[in-house]
Amino acid sequence: MSATASQSDSSYLLRKLHSLTGVLPVGAFLAEHFWSNSAALVNAPKYDEVSRDLQTIPFRPIVEWAIIFLPMLYHAVYGVYIWLRGKSNISSYPWVGNWLYVAQRYTGLIAFAYIGWHLYTERWLTHGRSTYATVASDLQNPWYLAFFVIGILASSFHLGVGIWNFLCKWGLAATAKAQQAAGRLGIVIGVAFGVAGILIVLSFRLNWHPFASYYIPK
Amino acid sequence: MAETKKVLIKIKRQAGPQEPSRWEEFSLNWRPSMNVIICLRDIAENPVTSSGKKTTPITYDSNCLEEICGSCAMLINDKARMACSALVDHLDQPIRIEPLTKFPLVRDLSVDRQFMFDSLKRVKAWIPIDGSYDLGEGPRVSPQVQAKGYPLSSCITCGNCLEVCPQVNEHNQFVGAAIISQVRLFNIHPTGAMNKRERLEALMGPGGVQECANAQNCVKACPKNIPLTESIAEVNRDAWKQALLGWLLG
Numbered sequence: 001m002s003a004t005a006s007q008s009d010s011s012y013l014l015r016k017l018h019s020l021t022g023v024l025p026v027g028a029f030l031a032e033h034f035w036s037n038s039a040a041l042v043n044a045p046k047y048d049e050v051s052r053d054l055q056t057i058p059f060r061p062i063v064e065w066a067i068i069f070l071p072m073l074y075h076a077v078y079g080v081y082i083w084l085r086g087k088s089n090i091s092s093y094p095w096v097g098n099w100l101y102v103a104q105r106y107t108g109l110i111a112f113a114y115i116g117w118h119l120y121t122e123r124w125l126t127h128g129r130s131t132y133a134t135v136a137s138d139l140q141n142p143w144y145l146a147f148f149v150i151g152i153l154a155s156s157f158h159l160g161v162g163i164w165n166f167l168c169k170w171g172l173a174a175t176a177k178a179q180q181a182a183g184r185l186g187i188v189i190g191v192a193f194g195v196a197g198i199l200i201v202l203s204f205r206l207n208w209h210p211f212a213s214y215y216i217p218k
Numbered sequence: 219m220a221e222t223k224k225v226l227i228k229i230k231r232q233a234g235p236q237e238p239s240r241w242e243e244f245s246l247n248w249r250p251s252m253n254v255i256i257c258l259r260d261i262a263e264n265p266v267t268s269s270g271k272k273t274t275p276i277t278y279d280s281n282c283l284e285e286i287c288g289s290c291a292m293l294i295n296d297k298a299r300m301a302c303s304a305l306v307d308h309l310d311q312p313i314r315i316e317p318l319t320k321f322p323l324v325r326d327l328s329v330d331r332q333f334m335f336d337s338l339k340r341v342k343a344w345i346p347i348d349g350s351y352d353l354g355e356g357p358r359v360s361p362q363v364q365a366k367g368y369p370l371s372s373c374i375t376c377g378n379c380l381e382v383c384p385q386v387n388e389h390n391q392f393v394g395a396a397i398i399s400q401v402r403l404f405n406i407h408p409t410g411a412m413n414k415r416e417r418l419e420a421l422m423g424p425g426g427v428q429e430c431a432n433a434q435n436c437v438k439a440c441p442k443n444i445p446l447t448e449s450i451a452e453v454n455r456d457a458w459k460q461a462l463l464g465w466l467l468g
Contacts, residue, residue, distance in 0.1 A: 009423060009424065011424055011426075011428065011429075012422040012423070012426060012428045012457075012461070013461075015428035015429070016428060016458060016461075082431065084389070085385075085387075085389040085390045086384045086385050086387070086389075086390070086431060087384055087387040087389070088384050089382065089384055089435075091296075092296045092297065092382075093297070093382050093435050093438070093439070095434070095435060095438050097432065097433050097434030097435065097438075098384070098433045098434075098435050100433075101384060101431060101432070101433035164432075165431075165432045168432050168447065168450075168451050169430065169432055169450075169451070169454055170454060170455060170458060171451040171452055171453075171454045171455020171456070171458075172455070173451065174448055174451035174452050174455065175448055176445060176447065176448060179447060179448075179451070
């Protein structure tokens with residue numbers, strides 16, 4: 001910890017970029033992804049319509065790389081770098097914030113591993129043409145099901161804590177009271193994402209479509 | 219009179235930065251209102267371990283004995299705190315005493331906190347009032363700013379906030395919460411605000427405010443109850459505004 005050790009002067013920018021990409025676009029994409037996939041709760045034809053609409057976005061590869069893959073990859077790789085430069089001390093100081101600090105690192109890693117696998121199985125192997133049927137058949141495999149649930153919970157937790165971190169670290173929630181409120185907001189978001197994600201998975205697994213009556217055929 | 223109550227205390231000893239460390243245990247006579255500093259003084263009076271071996275007095279820093287000078291921070295039962303306000307009756311025994319781990323060791327419990335003083339210089343944690351002529355009176359400080367600044371001004375640079383911070387370690391040059399809070403103190407002062415930009419720029423360099431990862435241990439460990447997480451949030455906001463708007467709007 002010497003004051004003279006050299007470190008890149010761009011660390012401020014890179015660190016802020018890490019924090020920002022977690023919310024925009026990565027967090028926003030997660031919201032979009034859950035939103036689109038919730039079409040499974042209506043029925044299979046609705047899901048396939050939504051998925052076709054997404055698959056036919058103009059400039060699709062550019063949109064995917066610029067808004068989803070690259071920001072996510074940056075967030076993950078720089079996140080691991082941040083992890084390596086921290087030194088957790090949870091045994092001496094088992095405080096809530098300190099637990100979240102540690103959990104944020106592990107859930108980030110789990111989410112990253114899950115997303116990589118998820119991309120491979122649901123995007124690469126299907127040549128970007130996933131349908132209700134391909135996802136539903138994957139989810140009949142209990143290992144797939146387990147990894148989906150773990151990945152969804154880890155991502156939801158990471159987003160909830162991340163929103164709290166973001167609001168504190170950008171000074172948008174500065175007072176102790178505002179930071180508490182930001183924490184509650186993070187909990188609400190994390191739980192909402194976790195519940196929505198699990199419901200979507202159950203919909204595929206059990207062929208359960210509670211909103212089937214909403215469906216209007218094209 | 220009943221047999222004298224004893225206080226068991228284990229201290230991590232190290233003769234110098236390169237020397238090996240060892241633990242020594244002492245059994246002291248209990249007295250009312252005893253704190254850890256009193257224990258260290260008692261050992262200095264009679265430096266004999268609990269097994270009867272003669273040893274040397276413990277090297278440690280302390281001065282005011284009332285949580286004002288900030289010099290006696292150490293690990294007491296694995297927690298960073300001030301030895302002067304650590305009352306023996308409130309501690310589990312044997313009491314384990316170690317030096318802070320985030321600063322270079324000098325000897326026994328004495329560490330070198332120069333990193334903090336260097337950081338304070340780096341961020342210009344003062345208000346320049348000297349000129350080649352009489353600068354006259356400064357602007358009035360509103361009662362609101364006074365009320366906000368007073369708790370920040372009570373920082374004693376003890377280093378506990380750095381000690382408990384997972385982001386302060388040998389891989390990282392993070393200046394820590396105390397320094398960021400001092401930047402807030404001098405930036406809210408109307409005269410100090412004249413150097414606000416320089417302070418923020420210094421805090422956007424290596425080891426600056428961006429290194430905070432919001433574990434929020436600092437605010438829990440601060441013996442002066444300084445709202446350190448508020449300070450970090452506010453300075454963070456000022457910093458990105460300056461980085462972004464300074465570039466956009468000049």
